[in-house]
Amino acid sequence: MVAAAAERNLSAIAITDHDVLSGIDEARAAAPRSLEIVPGxxxxxxxxxxxxxxxxxxxxxxxxPGLLAALKRAQELMAAHVDLVLEAIRRVGGRLERDNLDRYRHRYAGGAALVLGMLEGGVLRGAPPGTGMRLLRMAAAEPRAYxxxxxxxxxxxxxxxxxxxxxxxxxxxxxxxxxxxxxxxxxxxxxxxxxxxxxxxxxxxxxxxxxxxxxxxxxxxxxxxxxxxxxxxxxxxxxxxxxxxxxxxxxxxxxxxxxxxxx
Ligand SMILES: [Zn+2]
Known part of the structure; x- marks a missing residue:
């Protein structure tokens, strides 16, 4: 992103990842002097x-520290949510593991990665009648930390x-x-x-x-x-x-x- 921004002669970009700050140092390290990275x-x-x-x-x-602690709590809530949905999938005989979600996640897996994983992994096709929709709704109901x-x-x-x-x-x-x-x-x-x-x-x-x-x-x-x-x-x-x-x-x-x- 940073290289592309520099190529486009942008003077500044804000890095505003969802509920995580870990990309900002990476962006700063990659940025030329001509490109300002606004931490967001x-x-x-x-x-x-x-x-x-x-x-x-x-x-x-x-x-x-206050912001970092709140974000950590949000990520823990999300990780617990992902585990809960994966467990529910297993209970109806489906197979979807954390590793399968890596290709959909950016910095951590959430509802969107679960939904994509279920759709592309054939979990819904193989699920017993009536359970697919329930699993999708469950995945989409992400916890809110704030x-x-x-x-x-x-x-x-x-x-x-x-x-x-x-x-x-x-x-x-x-x-x-x-x-x-x-x-x-x-x-x-x-x-x-x-x-x-x-x-x-x-x-x-x-x-x-x-x-x-x-x-x-x-x-x-x-x-x-x-x-x-x-x-x-x-x-x-x-x-x-x-x-x-x-x-x-x-x-x-x-x-x-x-x-x-x-x-
Ligand atoms: Zn948005």
Whole structure:
């Protein structure tokens, strides 16, 4: 990712892996001087029952003990979830092992790796009638280690700036949410919304810039590249241009809040 970003002459990228910080040192080690690595995260937080909302954190102190402990707990919960689902598969005579999930996972296995493993490993085809759907639902019901408010507090505690990720994907079939619909997130402490989000065709950014202005919060943005290729075979990386002033405003917010939070 870092090499590709340098090739595209990007001036900065944020590394925001899901619920894990271990990629940041790797990215920093691989980056040329011309490419800034913004240390970040994307936290999978609980919102209104079983739903998940993604909260981005930028300019984190990646050695912050509170944040590291919370992420470790999240990974342990996820590992226990994976074990539970694998055991349920075994009980109905299916075969899927942790090792089989390695090809689907990035830094650790979760619900998505389980679902892909079940689909491609023939577990569902071989499962007794009526059990396949139950196993899929069970795999998808990932544990949530923190609420949105807790995720925001963890990010702030590590000196970071919190942003609501890809608001256009928050409600299925309702890409353009208004300020009222997002006000609760501001109430939970987010500093920004991801207005410059990656959407094919690029629509929606203007709408969310206006929403951010109405809510008096900052904006963030990026290509949300998860490593998959677009339909025409290109990487998403660099496909969503973000004005440099967006980066600088986030940097200022993180610098301003740091001494306050330390006291
Ligand atoms: Zn996300």
């Amino acid at each position: 995260i994307e936290m999978t937080a609980a919102w209104e029952g079983p739903r998940a909302v993604h909260i981005l954190g930028y300019f984190l102190d990646v050695t912050n 609420s949105v408010r807790e995720a925001v507090e963890l990010i702030h505690g590590a000196g970071g700036v919190a942003s609501l990720a890809h608001p256009s994907r928050l409600r299925r079939g309702q890409p353009l949410l208004d300020a009222d619909a997002l006000a609760a997130f501001v109430g939970a402490g987010v500093d920004a919304i991801e207005a410059w989000q990656w959407i094919p065709g690029g629509w929606g950014s203007r709408h969310y810039l206006e929403v951010a202005q109405a809510l008096e919060v900052l904006v963030s943005g990026g290509s949300d590249d998860h490593g998959k290729r677009t339909a025409d075979g290109h990487m998403r990386l660099g496909a969503q241009a973000v004005p440099n002033e967006v980066l600088e405003a986030l940097r200022r917010r993180s610098a301003e809040s740091r001494p306050l939070r330390a006291s």
